[in-house]
Amino acid sequence: MTHDEFVAHIRTRYSDLFDPDNTNEDWRYLITIGPGWWPLVEEYCVKSQALLREHGEIGKWFVRQIKEKMGELRIYVRPAPYERLDIDGFPEMVNDIDPPAPTPVQKLLSDLRAFIVDRANATCEECGEEGSLRVIDGWYRTVCDDHFSEWQARKAAR
Numbered sequence: 001m002t003h004d005e006f007v008a009h010i011r012t013r014y015s016d017l018f019d020p021d022n023t024n025e026d027w028r029y030l031i032t033i034g035p036g037w038w039p040l041v042e043e044y045c046v047k048s049q050a051l052l053r054e055h056g057e058i059g060k061w062f063v064r065q066i067k068e069k070m071g072e073l074r075i076y077v078r079p080a081p082y083e084r085l086d087i088d089g090f091p092e093m094v095n096d097i098d099p100p101a102p103t104p105v106q107k108l109l110s111d112l113r114a115f116i117v118d119r120a121n122a123t124c125e126e127c128g129e130e131g132s133l134r135v136i137d138g139w140y141r142t143v144c145d146d147h148f149s150e151w152q153a154r155k156a157a158r
């Protein structure tokens with residue numbers, strides 16, 4: 001499976017976890033991680049979808065971005081934009097980072113993410129084998145021994 005195929009699969013199968021207003025351009029940068037972490041991302045989608053369905057909150061939370069930062073898997077989830085009345089009584093769309101009030105689902109989503117990220121921290125982003133955080137010249141990646149060697153060789157060749 002290519003990266004584009006993986007993204008298309010997630011976009012189709014778990015469409016209610018993502019903002020329907022996302023454009024194709026948004027989707028190009030929404031998921032930018034290596035194949036070793038794809039199964040973990042899929043597991044996150046399966047479990048968060050079940051959790052949101054169970055609590056009747058499907059469509060109230062959207063995954064905004066899934067990426068690697070400092071060698072760690074990052075999954076950013078935000079409340080869906082919602083409408084409220086402004087001070088003059090006109091409806092306005094609110095697009096906040098945090099929900100209007102903390103909800104049990106917010107805590108469950110955050111626990112689920114921590115559970116997935118903990119495992120990504122021990123999983124090679126390239127191949128899915130056992131991995132750990134490695135550093136070269138201030139660049140961080142979570143990789144297995146083989147992919148660390150390959151990365152070192154690539155850096156040395158520059």
Ligand SMILES: [Zn+2]
Pocket residue numbers: 124125126127128129143144145146147
């Ligand atoms: Zn590997």
